[in-house]
Amino acid sequence: MIILIKDATAIGESEKYTVGWGKEEANATHSFQVSTNGSPTELTIEIDGTINGEDFTCIAKHVLTQSELLNNTAIFHVVNKPVPVIKAKITALSGGLSPEISVYYYKGK
Numbered sequence: 001m002i003i004l005i006k007d008a009t010a011i012g013e014s015e016k017y018t019v020g021w022g023k024e025e026a027n028a029t030h031s032f033q034v035s036t037n038g039s040p041t042e043l044t045i046e047i048d049g050t051i052n053g054e055d056f057t058c059i060a061k062h063v064l065t066q067s068e069l070l071n072n073t074a075i076f077h078v079v080n081k082p083v084p085v086i087k088a089k090i091t092a093l094s095g096g097l098s099p100e101i102s103v104y105y106y107k108g109k
Contacts, residue, residue: 004088005103007037013089016053019107020084026051028082031106034064034074041095043069045103049083059083061091 004014019027034045043064048056060078068074088103 002105002107003102004032004086004105005090005101007100007102008090009098009100011090011093013048014087014103016050016056016085016087017105018053018085019105026082026084027107028080029107030060030078030081030086032060032062032076032078032088033104033106034062034068034076035102035104036064036069036072036096036099038099039072039096040069040093040099040101042092043090043099043101044092046089046091047078048087048089049081050085051083053085056085056087059086063092 045062047060049059050056059081062076
């Protein structure tokens, strides 16, 4: 497991992380868990990927449902998107009392 974002309090992005299995291999299955504190009422997470390590593009966007926000957690998966480098972004965050957002990553095979 890799911590992409830990206790973020505002919109922003993680550093880029190399997730490929080997020098020339890209990982095609990605799992993410979002954890919240402070009861945000709106939260959107974007996952960006790149092949060349520099030019990122969105490979997934997850808008947390009301149920996920109430439970303070969400898990989502990205499949068939073989990229060796990723980063996570908080693109929308509102409501709650001093919300803190964490995004965790697990690479599948």
